[in-house]
Amino acid sequence: MDKKPSSWISHIEAFVDSSRPPKQQAANVDAIAALVKNDLLTLEALVRDMELYLTTSDHSIRARGILLLAEILNCLMSKPLDGASISSLVEFFTSKLADWQVLRGALIGCLALLRRKKNVGMVKSSEARAVAESYLMNVQVQSLAVHDRKLCFEVLQCLLEVYPEAVEMLGDDLVYGICEAIDEEKDPRCLMLTFHLVEILARVFPDSSGSVASFAGDLFDILSRYFPIYFTHPRSDDLDITREELSMALMHAFCSTPFFEPFAIPLLLEKLSSSLPLAKLDSLKYLNNCIQHYGTDRMIKHAKAIWSNLKDVILNHSPHKTLFSTSELAGNMESEENQIAKEALICLQTAILHLDSLEKNPILSFIVEDEDIEMKFGLVSNEGTGTGISIESRRQLSAVGNILSVSSKASMSGCTRVFQKFFPRLMNILEISASSSSNGCNTNNGTSSLNFGALYLCIQLLASFRELILTSQDFSPQVITVQDGWWCMLQHFSGPLAHALGSALMGARSSELVNNNTGHEHAIYEVKGLQVLATFPGCYLPTSEDVYEYILVIFMSIATERFEDAFLWKLSVKALIEIGSFIEKYHDSYRGISFNRIVVERIVSLFQQDDSTMPLALKLDAISEIGTIGVDYMSRVIKLLEEAILSKFLAVCVEGRLEAAEILVPLLECYSNRVLLWCYTSGNFDEVAMQFALCIWNQMESITIFDKDAKIQDLFDRMMTTMKLLVGGCAEENQSLIVRKAYSVLLSTSFLSEESLPFSSSKLEGLQVTPDFVNLSWRDEWIVSLFASVVIALLPQTPLPDVKLLLNVLTTFLLKGHLPAAQALASMVNKWHVNIDKSEVPNAYTLDEAIEMILERSLLSVQSSSNLGKSDLLNKDERMLSCLCLLNNNSSFQSNAVVGLAWIGKGLLMRGHEKVKEIAMLLLQYLLSNPYKELHSDASGSGDSLDVHTSLATSAADAFHVILSDSEVCLNKNFHAMIRPLYKQRFFSSMMPVLLSSIKQSCSSSMRVALYRAFAHVISDAPLAAVVAEAKKILPSLMDSLAMLSEDVLNKDLIYSLLLVLSGILMDDNGKEAIIENINTVISDLIRLIFYPHMMLVRETAIQCLVAMSALPHARIYPMRPQVLRAVSKALDDRKRVVRQEAVRCRQAWVSMA
């Protein structure tokens, strides 16, 4: 106990010594706070011992002492303290507020005490008032530094928020004090606080006779100076405050009390006409909020001014482009202009909703009676029949349309008034007469095009009316209780209107539509109009049943007959889908029936007829779109598609009608891309996919014939992709169902069922099937491929039947050059279960055994066919030997085996298995074996053998590409591969030293080419960051490989990716150093590549690299300048424009460098 005090006193001394670094001081505070927190030291004892520091007449020591006490209290925020100590501490700090030398400590102390929660003992409200009084009397906020000002505002904020009733008694003194404190504040951090202060201050004094009411003018005067917020602080700053946040805070302050109304509204309206877009935007936002907060009584007198100002903004800032494009496009263009118009409309809507007293809505009356609107209405609705409309009138049109639609959207009464005033006139202009007969399509038969302005406004009105009904329907089921006059009017007009729109749509010649925008615009609004008319909810449908059906028929006739006009076709199909979705959403069974009859049935039958003129792609479009309406529709579409696919499949594979393959491919595409995708998002994927996969396998059993045909190959690729998607998306149990089915079909293949072959299960143990024995039919190959695609897409946990047999079969096919089999094997080893319980499944392989088996099989079979082999199992060295034996063997299995090894290596590498090293070494062995040596020892068939060797070495080199590149077909996330992070980097760093040293040791040129090829694959497929880090080591070899490989045309893609690696190195700082060290070779190699004849991209990239090199240190590149300039000016004559342009740039860069 005796030691303790002395130790913490040293902390105090250390803290008071202001020369210590801040970090150390903070540690001191923490140390003392920890003592107090753990009751090793009482607060009283602390204060008593600190007495000297707290009361000394040395200002700096006193300030430090008080600061220390305050900081300690700050740390004890959650420690319970008794009332007496809190009282005495508050009293102390309150008195210290008067001592300006120690102000910071006093502020922090007050703040720490005021912020305490009730459960740990808080300050009494009388004490809080004392703090406030002392604060108001003693603290001159604006004479302090930023940090202290911020503390002051925090104290005020805390007082107002936590002790409102205590400080309220201070009344005018408090408000005046706050005014004084926040006046002229400029720091953004403090401003955030001051704006907030005003907001809570208004809450504390809500009375109209209160202090805020009497000081409102002064307060607002202080606030208004900041509006609109002008904030130029760079974003990257540590302040972490944006202009938007400041503006938001100021807005809340503006809206905080209705007493600001007489000052705020005139200011906002004035700024609304400012020429600064930002000021406009802010004023609109503020105004919108103020209308909501100040209350109707206060705002109603400003109605006229608000309307006239808003009108100006809307009329002058409406975008003209929204007319052009469909709604989604318009949403993307968030230009300032658009934002202003949007905010203005929102504000107008608020005004209409809020400024509504005694059933008299002043704003609405202004709108309806406004002369400007009247004039513009007359102007735009009469303009432009068909031909182009000027941008200005387009703008006016959209402005008027928006105003009308906002005012009719706002309320039922608004809708009534707007509708009554404008709708009959629009009908008049469109020359549509109200007739009760639905066949009143005697309107303008001759001229089919409607007046665009009137059409636009009319559709806007109808659409907003429909929206109003839809939104208000949620609150009360019966909106239209009285059969208002306008409602009757709408009912009367809707029939003829629909007919007019329909006939205009049908009448428009397609050439007209294709060739100009006006036609498109017309079509957009005509379609939209019909769609709106057809989608009024339930009982409010203004149109009669036959008009509704007429609309559907119109759309259908476009969908079935006008397919050569893609734009119109898409529009109307989309409209149909919208109508369908609407019916689905509101469960309108009555209209659903006619929709089914007219639309769905028709499209279905259209789809089933083979002979129609409509292109298949469009049919598929239409039918898959119909499916997206809802689950019922989709299940129907799925059934339909599946039937079609299966019947076509039968036609192709059983009856041998190859031409059906052309139809089957797009069918499968549509199925996998659209239907399956939809199922995936809507959640019933499993069921659908499993059923369909089983169906396909059922069909596979019965297929018979084939000859090799390009069409069939195409079809089969599609088929495999679909199968992978189906299986990949399924859950485990469904996958195992599919696998079992597929397995049973696999067993029926000729090579597995025939007794004569050594595959029969009894003999399977000892004998291996060698590829030579198996003569495959096309059917077998298809079944194996399809089976392989099932295996590729399986989840790791899905069990496979009879793994041994599968490994055997797949390996056999691998050796026959069957790529899917290799990929399936790779997937198998990649997803192999490590923890298989041996006792449970006695026959199960471990992963290592499986790999051993595959490797031996691949090498042994090759060996046995080359008559050099040993019959027994091979150990490692012997395996190397056998791989060397491959060289003398001209069977095609060799390169197949190499490709297979590559895929299996990839599977192992991705899961991070050690065996991949062995495979990589095997591959390297192929690269390193010298054919010449063999040639000398074995003179026969020299030329042939050399060819075989080079092709083998090439495929061994390409194997590295397979191992490192990402595959779309298998071993990826979609097909549930196990992927260890950074596996590429690991392979790169383990292979690179080996490759580099073998390159160094290699003697023959053909061997070097192969090695460089492998090297090139490894560095171009590995992540760039890893390669760049090794830039110094690999750059010489990189340049050599560029030089070597550029001799063969076939390597052009490889050259290109090497150049990309080089340019990546050029962009990196370490890389640049490596480049500078090898500057001569790099430049001369690049110059050679400028004239690379086989690929434009190579020439272009080489020149770009040279441009980048012109920024390297001058002294190093200057000697190369003449050489580069000479080469580049020759490139000015390149065949390709892009290259010439790059050459000009490059020349400029190198010329101006001197």
Added chain:
Amino acid sequence: MTLGLINANPVVHAKKERVARAEDSHADDAVDALDVFDSVRDIRDPEHPYSLEQLSVLSEESIAVDEKLGRIQITFTPTVQYCSMATVIGLCLRVKLMQCFPPHFKVDINVTPGSHVDEEAGEDRRCPTSETILVDSLGTHKPSCAV
């Protein structure tokens, strides 16, 4: 030398839209008038902050290219008849073409007949000292290495 501008208020025309060329991966791209125009359209007028295209001194139609014979012929129209800058403009064009096209092209630069009083003198009346002006107009970085 007059102190004021020769043409104080030139008529400024809109820039023509840049056409993205269709990529044809197999065929050769021959040098055509648009190529030439693209390389010279952004040369700044010696007097005004506008490009030659904006002042309508040049257009795509005023350029003729014969790739087989290796000839480029540019005809430009000074904004006023007494334009003393015509030679500078001609020089700018020549240097720019030298930079952008292989040396085997023969470049002819003329003024439109009737558009300039010194038509006969033509572009060849250039003076070597104008290189510094030239460099500014072409926007190269360092004046010391004009050509």
